[in-house]
Amino acid sequence: MSKLHGTKDFWIGALRADGPAFASAVAEAPPETPVLSCPGWTVTDLTLHLASIYQWVRSFAGAGEPTRPGRRDEAELPAGIPPLQLWQQEYDQLMTLFESLDPEAPAWNWAPQPKKAAFWLRRMAHETAVHRWDAQLAIAAGDPVEAKLAADGVGEVLDTWLPAGRRAATGQWHGVVQLVAADVTQEWYLRLRGDGVALLDTATVFGHEDHHARAQVTGTASDLLLALWGRVSFDTLGVAGDRALLAGLRVG
Incomplete structure (x- = not known):
């Protein structure tokens, strides 16, 4: 990553x-x-x-x-x-x-x-x-939000807002979600653990763990950021897998 x-x-x-x-x-x-x-x-x-x-x-x-x-x-x-x-x-x-x-x-x-x-x-x-x-x-x-800024904004949601417990909704989610910003060739893996989260570094932490993404979202960095903030629907991006997990990514 x-x-x-x-x-x-x-x-x-x-x-x-x-x-x-x-x-x-x-x-x-x-x-x-x-x-x-x-x-x-x-x-x-x-x-x-x-x-x-x-x-x-x-x-x-x-x-x-x-x-x-x-x-x-x-x-x-x-x-x-x-x-x-x-x-x-x-x-x-x-x-x-x-x-x-x-x-x-x-x-x-x-x-x-x-x-x-x-x-x-x-x-x-x-x-x-x-x-x-x-x-x-x-x-x-x-x-759109400028691509490099938007990618940093996605990172902020994943490394700051979600770990601080600032989800838009309460709930329990379990599984790995992969986000792919195609325009800046960047990806993130996030493990959802009930009401907790862990941002994963695929180069160091996976090893024997089951890290296969249960959901994958692909789009521009701007669209990913706006979806995480609830400004656009995840349905406007490319989504594969368990869509129910995406509710655990929204902040606000």
Whole structure:
């Protein structure tokens, strides 16, 4: 299993591309336009959601310590500012922080990952990319997530979200699932163990174990990422084997 290793420059580059694209889509949509990929949300809701995440991350990611911050839903955005203008302010301030941030500096996170600031560079790049897609879908667009970024996003779901127990649904799943991103020639094997998971390295851990995939999903890296996040159906990708296992891969 080959891996893409993200860097500060890689994630900041993604933010520089997807941030303005998000803003452009929001500017084109009437404020109450429904966001079809986020049921119950309008474009205004989506814009304020992303702005609040940026504000929350800024409040602790550069502090240089792994202390747990306050809850994000306890933060308050300034009142009386148009949503897109508020988002732009928060985006600009986040980018200023990230430009000067040492990715190795201590920083809290909620996942079974090293408590370093790099986590938030990666997390914000993917948060922005997926919500950029949401915003564009609201105006009948929806460009794919850039292939290398999407592959890193698939990796984030498998090595961060699922091990942290952040599935979209509760349940018990058992078996190995193989994901194949054909456009970047990358694959992942994930063993589902009830409500737990293990990301497998086929070069080192298989040996005598039964590692044959009970389900296989093939598509572009972007489509795999969007399916894991519930934005598109797995049925739009190439699926073989036990489809019931795929419910254990969705996060949100």
